[in-house]
Amino acid sequence: xxxxxxxxxxxxxxxxxxxxxxxxxxxxxxxxxxxxxxxxxxxxxxxxxxxxxxxxxxxxxxxxxxxxxxxxxxxxxxxxxxxxxxxxxxxxxxxxxxxxxxxxxxxxxxxxxxxxxxxxxxxxxxxxxxxxxxxxxxxxxxxxxxxxxxxxxxxxxxxxxxxxxxxxxxxxxxxxxxxxxxxxxxxxxxxxxxxxxxxxxxxxxxxxxxxxxxxxxxxxxxxxxxxxxxxxxxxxxxxxxxxxxxxxxxxxxxxxxxxxxxxxxxxxxxxxxxxxxxxxxxxxxxxxxxxxxxxxxxxxxxxxxxxxxxxxxxxxxxxxxxxxxxxxxxxxxxxxxxxxxxxxxxxxxxxxxxxxxxxxxxxxxxxxxxxxxxxxxxxxxxxxxxxxxxxxxxxxxxxxxxxxxxxxxxxxxxxxxxxxxxxxxxxxxxxxxxxxxxxxxxxxxxxxxxxxxxxxxxxxxxxxxxxxxxxxxxxxxxxxxxxxxxxxxxxxxxxxxxxxxxxxxxxxxxxxxxxxxxxxxxxxxxxxxxxxxxxxxxxxxxxxxxxxxxxxxxxxxxxxxxxxxxxxxxxxxxxxxxxxxxxxxxxxxxxxxxxxxxxxxxxxxxxxxxxxxxxxxxxxxxxxxxxxxxxxxxxxxxxxxxxxxxxxxxxxxxxxxxxxxxxxxxxxxxxxxxxxxxxxxxxxxxxxxxxxxxxxxxxxxxxxxxxxxxxxxxxxxxxxxxxxxxxxxxxxxxxxxxxxxxxxxxxxxxxxxxxxxxxxxxxxxxxxxxxxxxxxxxxxxxxxxxxxxxx
Amino acid sequence: xxxxxxxxxxxxxxxxxxxxxxxxxxxxxxxxxxxxxxxxxxxxxxxxxxxxxxxxxxxxxxxxxxxxxxxxxxxxxxxxxxxxxxxxxxxxxxxxxxxxxxxxxxxxxxxxxxxxxxxxxxxxxxxxxxxxxxxxxxxxxxxxxxxxxxxxxxxxxxxxxxxxxxxxxx
Numbered sequence: 001x002x003x004x005x006x007x008x009x010x011x012x013x014x015x016x017x018x019x020x021x022x023x024x025x026x027x028x029x030x031x032x033x034x035x036x037x038x039x040x041x042x043x044x045x046x047x048x049x050x051x052x053x054x055x056x057x058x059x060x061x062x063x064x065x066x067x068x069x070x071x072x073x074x075x076x077x078x079x080x081x082x083x084x085x086x087x088x089x090x091x092x093x094x095x096x097x098x099x100x101x102x103x104x105x106x107x108x109x110x111x112x113x114x115x116x117x118x119x120x121x122x123x124x125x126x127x128x129x130x131x132x133x134x135x136x137x138x139x140x141x142x143x144x145x146x147x148x149x150x151x152x153x154x155x156x157x158x159x160x161x162x163x164x165x166x167x168x169x170x171x172x173x174x175x176x177x178x179x180x181x182x183x184x185x186x187x188x189x190x191x192x193x194x195x196x197x198x199x200x201x202x203x204x205x206x207x208x209x210x211x212x213x214x215x216x217x218x219x220x221x222x223x224x225x226x227x228x229x230x231x232x233x234x235x236x237x238x239x240x241x242x243x244x245x246x247x248x249x250x251x252x253x254x255x256x257x258x259x260x261x262x263x264x265x266x267x268x269x270x271x272x273x274x275x276x277x278x279x280x281x282x283x284x285x286x287x288x289x290x291x292x293x294x295x296x297x298x299x300x301x302x303x304x305x306x307x308x309x310x311x312x313x314x315x316x317x318x319x320x321x322x323x324x325x326x327x328x329x330x331x332x333x334x335x336x337x338x339x340x341x342x343x344x345x346x347x348x349x350x351x352x353x354x355x356x357x358x359x360x361x362x363x364x365x366x367x368x369x370x371x372x373x374x375x376x377x378x379x380x381x382x383x384x385x386x387x388x389x390x391x392x393x394x395x396x397x398x399x400x401x402x403x404x405x406x407x408x409x410x411x412x413x414x415x416x417x418x419x420x421x422x423x424x425x426x427x428x429x430x431x432x433x434x435x436x437x438x439x440x441x442x443x444x445x446x447x448x449x450x451x452x453x454x455x456x457x458x459x460x461x462x463x464x465x466x467x468x469x470x471x472x473x474x475x476x477x478x479x480x481x482x483x484x485x486x487x488x489x490x491x492x493x494x495x496x497x498x499x500x501x502x503x504x505x506x507x508x509x510x511x512x513x514x515x516x517x518x519x520x521x522x523x524x525x526x527x528x529x530x531x532x533x534x535x536x537x538x539x540x541x542x543x544x545x546x547x548x549x550x551x552x553x554x555x556x557x558x559x560x561x562x563x564x565x566x567x568x569x570x571x572x573x574x575x576x577x578x579x580x581x582x583x584x585x586x587x588x589x590x591x592x593x594x595x596x597x598x599x600x601x602x603x604x605x606x607x608x609x610x611x612x613x614x615x616x617x618x619x620x621x622x623x624x625x626x627x628x629x630x631x632x633x634x635x636x637x638x639x640x641x642x643x644x645x646x647x648x649x650x651x652x653x654x655x656x657x658x659x660x661x662x663x664x665x666x667x668x669x670x671x672x673x674x675x676x677x678x679x680x681x682x683x684x685x686x687x688x689x690x691x692x693x694x695x696x697x698x699x700x701x702x703x704x705x706x707x708x709x710x711x712x713x714x715x716x717x718x719x720x721x722x723x724x725x726x727x728x729x730x731x732x733x734x735x736x737x738x739x740x741x742x743x744x745x746x747x748x749x750x751x752x753x754x755x756x757x758x759x760x761x762x763x764x765x766x767x768x769x770x771x772x773x774x775x776x777x778x779x780x781x782x783x784x785x786x787x788x789x790x791x
Numbered sequence: 792x793x794x795x796x797x798x799x800x801x802x803x804x805x806x807x808x809x810x811x812x813x814x815x816x817x818x819x820x821x822x823x824x825x826x827x828x829x830x831x832x833x834x835x836x837x838x839x840x841x842x843x844x845x846x847x848x849x850x851x852x853x854x855x856x857x858x859x860x861x862x863x864x865x866x867x868x869x870x871x872x873x874x875x876x877x878x879x880x881x882x883x884x885x886x887x888x889x890x891x892x893x894x895x896x897x898x899x900x901x902x903x904x905x906x907x908x909x910x911x912x913x914x915x916x917x918x919x920x921x922x923x924x925x926x927x928x929x930x931x932x933x934x935x936x937x938x939x940x941x942x943x944x945x946x947x948x949x950x951x952x953x954x955x956x957x958x959x960x961x
Contacts, residue, residue: 015892022900023888025826025866029901032825124811202830202838202901202935253828253901254935286831502899502936666895666941673938674898701835701933708930709939 009511009521013666016507018500021251028250030206030223031283038208039068041269041282042126044116044133045292046108049144049361049694050157051137053104053115060132061118066125069276070133071268072116073103079238079271085328086233087261095167098158098328098359102237102268107140109157109326110361111696112292117268119280142361142694146300146323149358157326157359166324167332167357172339174413175350180315184306188386194374195765196298196323196688197681199366200706201501203253204289205263209270210279216240218270220247225260225499226538227531233262234270249529252501256678256739257367258294259501260540264327265292287699294366295688297764298323299374305382306350311392313383313401315350316342324357324365331365332357337372343412344379345423345461345632346401351413361694367540369675370462370736373743377764380458380744384751385760394457394748395431398634399424402459405723409467419467419629420723423459426634426656429718430457433654434636447756452641453651454753458744461632464542464659464733468628479622480547481535484513484555486563486617488605490583490598492517492524492556497537498548499528503735504667505544509552511663516556518580519597535620542733546625549663550729555621562619567600569613626726631733633657633720635676635745641753643775646768648684648750650713658720660732665719668734673715675738681707682739683746687765754778795859799824800868808855814848815839817855818865826866826904830933837932840905841865847912866904869911886952887911891945898936906932910946918953925950 021027058070083089084097103114118129143149143157149164156162181187208221218240224230227247235242252259262270265282273280284293299322306315320338324331335355342351370376387397402423403410409419436455443453483495494513498505510524517524528534537548560580567585568575577588586594604615638652655672662668685705689697698704724730743764750771751761758778766774796805799822806821813832818824818841827850830838834852841850842864869885884892887910897903906929913920913928920928925946926939934942 013895016895018900019892019897020884022897022903023866023891023907024870024883025824025904027826027900029825029828031819031829034823124809200935202836202899202933203828251900254899256935286833286836504898670895670898670937670941673940674936675938677938678935700833701831702833706836706933706935708933709926709943710930712938712940714940715938 008515010515010663011661013664014507014511014521016504017510018504018506029203029253030208030221033208033221033281035208035210035279038279038281039119039121039276040123040126041272041280042118042123042130043114043265043288044118044130044135046104046111046113046115048108048137048139049111049142050109050140052107052140054136054138056116057134058116061129064125064129064132066121067118067129068121069119069272070116070129071272071275073101073105076103076268076271077101077105079275080267081237081239083236086236087229088328088333090229090232091333093333095332096161096165099160100158100327102264102271108137110292110363111694112288112363114265114268117272119272119276143359144361144690144692144694146321146358146360149360150321150356157361164359165357166359167322167335167355169354169356171352171354173352175315177315177317177350177352180350181304181306181317184314185309186307188305188307188382188389190303190382190385190762192301192303192378192381193763194297194299194377195763196295196362197686198290198295198688199256199258199368200289200704201254201256201258204284204286205259205266205293206283207266207269208279208281209273211274211277213277216244218245218274220245220270222247222249222262222266223252223255223259224249225255225501225540226497227499227529227534228497228536229261229538231531234267237267238270238274247531249499252499255501256369257371257540260367260538263293286701290704291696291699292363294329295325295363296366296368296371297374301374301378303378303382305386307386311386311390311397311400313346313348313386316348317352318342318378319354322355322357322365323360323362325360325362327364329364330367330371334371338375340414340416341372341463342375342379343414344376345403345418345421345459347403347410348413362690363688369678370740373740376458376460376740377744381747384748388755393436395427395436398427398457398459402427417467420725421461421630421632422658422720422722423461423632423634425720425722426632426658427459429656429720430634430636430654433656433716433718439638452643452753452756454639454641454749454751455636456745456747456749456752457634457636458741458748459632459634460737460741461630462542462733462737462740464631465546465625465628466630468625479624480537480551482548482551482555482621483535484559484619484621486559486597486601488601490523490596490601492519492559493527494524494552494555495527495534496548497535498544499539501539503539503544504664505548508663508667509548512549512552513556516553517560519583523583542631542735545659545663545731545733546628546729547623549731550626551621551623553728554623555619558619558621559617562614563597563600563617566604566613566615566617569609570600570603571595626729629660629725629730629732631659631737633737633741635741637745637749639746639749639753641750641771646771648766648771650680650746653713654716655738656718656720657734657737658722659734660730661721661724662719663731669717671734672717672738675736676715676742677707677712678739679742680712680746683743683764683766684711685767793856795856797858797861797863799863800865806855810854810856812855813851814841814853814855814858815850818850824865824867828901828904830902835933836902837909838902838905840908840932842908842912847909866907869907887914887946887949890949890952891942894941894945894948896937896941896945902932902934906934906942914946914950914953918950920950922947
């Protein structure tokens with residue numbers, strides 16, 4: 001790390017101000033909170049995937065010394081207000097809306113469905129109490145896969161729907177789909193599966209709910225990506241006015257999309273605290289986290305691709321089914337984003353897209369880092385399948401199809417302009433860095449010795465925030481707000497609704513504001529995590545770099561103007577002649593005039609000014625994303641596949657990324673590497689596995705395998721910063737790209753390694769056993785050339 | 792309940808944990824040392840790692856009563872009083888913690904105490920460890936945020952600084 005000039009923090013790998021506390025164990029996570037009189041909750045959970053609840057006998061549990069209350073589903077239902085999932089309601093969902101209770105009442109719908117909650121003096125006693133709750137079940141046929149769920153004969157999970165459709169079938173066409181397919185030289189047909197896997201933050205879900213009967217205020221200490229979304233969710237379900245709910249959050253042990261709003265269990269804990277009148281803590285254990293917190297992906301795609309003999313991808317026609325699991329969640333909504341994003345950076349002339357959502361007896365679909373990522377997997381997989389059939393190199397077919405950077409920019413067939421997209425440059429740079437011809441020689445030598453090396457590339461774009469749209473803010477979730485204040489002691493305080501859980505906002509936003517305002521980094525405070533204090537916001541969707549970075553920049557500029565207007569009165573100068581550098585205000589050309597920003601703040605707070613002087617050194621700023629822009633890039637992996645054991649080793653991994661201007665390169669690279677590690681885990685290790693009867697088979701870390709320091713290689717990263725679009729704000733989001741593009745990169749490399757066997761891969765999960773099956777099942781005819789084509 | 796006495800971070804502590812109480816819960820609940828985090832409660836993730844009598848152990852797999860009479864070090868006990876990490880260090884950080892700060896080792900911080908304690912124990916025994924040895928030594932600790940490279944870099948930097956300091960003092 002190099003020394004930083006006092007006034008240029010943005011763009012430098014400033015050391016994180018979060019780190020001293022987390023490195024010394026003095027961070028404050030939810031489980032670290034102890035309130036006077038605090039009780040502990042544990043949930044009784046269903047061992048069945050689908051069953052009627054005939055009876056719940058809590059008498060023995062209630063009699064256990066130390067147990068304060070045991071609440072059943074029916075009792076909690078009486079204390080709360082029915083309604084839809086808060087997040088889906090906020091996002092404007094209008095499709096099928098299952099009616100559900102916080103704890104199961106008449107039936108259970110997945111293994112791990114909460115049936116009762118035991119509140120006790122300690123977590124140990126609460127779990128003892130759970131053992132004493134007797135639940136009688138009557139089996140129902142489990143609906144374990146989407147195909148059965150879509151069968152009208154499957155037993156409906158939710159009585160008010162009458163079927164298991166989470167998202168009704170829709171088809172949209174962009175461009176001339178029929179004409180494009182009719183005029184193409186070839187049509188490639190395939191079915192692609194993406195398996196179920198999940199977020200697994202190292203800290204699971206957790207909350208402490210503390211209801212104060214005197215004031216009628218519920219305080220929720222939450223692990224959440226948005227204190228405001230959690231506040232809305234609690235207020236809705238508990239039937240409270242929003243201003244009577246305060247959500248506070250400290251350090252959060254990761255989330256990756258899991259902790260948005262409030263889960264059924266967290267709402268039940270809040271209701272229990274209100275009922276009992278004492279604070280109640282719930283921290284899920286790893287078994288609960290893996291079984292019941294939520295899972296992601298499990299999408300399948302019937303894909304038809306219209307192709308020219310030369311390898312032009314002319315059109316795609318995709319039928320998608322998403323398995324949304326049991327309770328309402330993001331799964332029903334995610335096909336809309338996939339449809340919009342499927343063309344990627346390519347010159348695709350036509351897209352047909354159909355989607356359906358199925359309700360099954362599995363954990364609820366939740367957002368997981370790049371929730372729409374499967375569109376990239378499908379597209380990048382299909383491109384490689386086409387390339388193999390035509391004998392094209394994977395970089396060559398992508399360069400052939402990628403839209404050139406033109407002015408005005410090319411427009412995706414689904415409507416968004418590809419402004420500033422540098423996919424072509426990233427592909428070319430990867431090819432330079434990796435030296436494909438040298439690899440092919442090494443690959444041939446290795447094969448001669450019975451070793452199977454493979455190379456894979458994949459490219460992606462991410463709307464982080466996306467190009468400016470005429471109809472509104474470019475960010476996917478609207479305007480970003482920030483309140484900025486010069487405090488009495490001279491601190492520039494930024495109040496943001498972002499809720500960092502590893503993203504380093506305390507550091508990165510301070511870098512931007514320090515530069516723009518003209519104070520040292522240490523003189524900026526980033527205030528997060530209190531719904532009574534911070535404006536609305538949400539950390540997610542790779543949103544914060546552009547949207548919050550942008551509002552920090554513009555807000556600091558506005559605050560500075562206000563401070564200078566006030567300082568002009570003090571210094572008897574024109575505000576236009578004043579500067580702020582290194583924490584001092586001074587008259588241009590007269591360094592001796594300098595007074596500290598701190599002194600200006602103290603004078604403003606002293607309050608003796610005329611009515612014409614505005615001494616409130618505070619602004620409310622908003623930002624609409626400016627010109628926006630895309631993040632994106634190309635990744636390349638070299639793998640070594642052991643054909644005897646099926647073990648895949650990632651030998652080399654190269655990422656060329658473009659997220660515009662970097663705020664803090666070390667933070668950016670941490671995001672990229674973390675996402676890539678999750679992608680490697682998704683392909684080679686992780687799977688949320690269910691048996692045919694809906695039993696959950698991966699409820700421990702011995703069964704759900706996480707990538708370790710020996711599985712993730714050193715990741716080489718290069719940045720392109722080719723195209724500034726906005727006058728001021730060219731930071732773009734980088735949180736999700738690694739997890740979006742690493743799975744196809746790895747799978748493409750594995751297929752390349754196994755090409756001597758004629759292996760073609762149409763799935764994402766490739767543990768050793770599956771690698772051996774693929775080799776055994778491979779069609780030897782594929783070794784020689786195309787077979788899956790319809791001419 | 793059993794009365795136990797042990798030394799934690801250099802101080803003598805007593806308590807009366809239930810026989811079934813884990814060392815992790817005893818440290819967190821009874822001694823209010825919440826720097827030790829519980830990540831899986833079945834001994835796989837390593838977040839709860841502490842040093843007991845010189846060895847890194849998973850405090851979720853050890854009962855508090857088993858630690859009676861032992862010398863326990865948690866993440867709170869790493870920095871010597873008034874100590875600093877050198878290299879323009881932050882007060883209250885030990886050398887490994889300082890190197891990890893300099894290397895941007897962590898993101899959300901939940902796994903951090905376990906990595907810090909595991910790496911402390913390992914470097915103590917293997918001051919010249921290679922990158923691959925460090926990776927293997929830390930492969931029993933799970934981090935979901937970083938992809939590990941920044942953590943490995945922090946440990947390598949700490950080891951290098953330790954060697955430089957040893958040479959300088961020789």
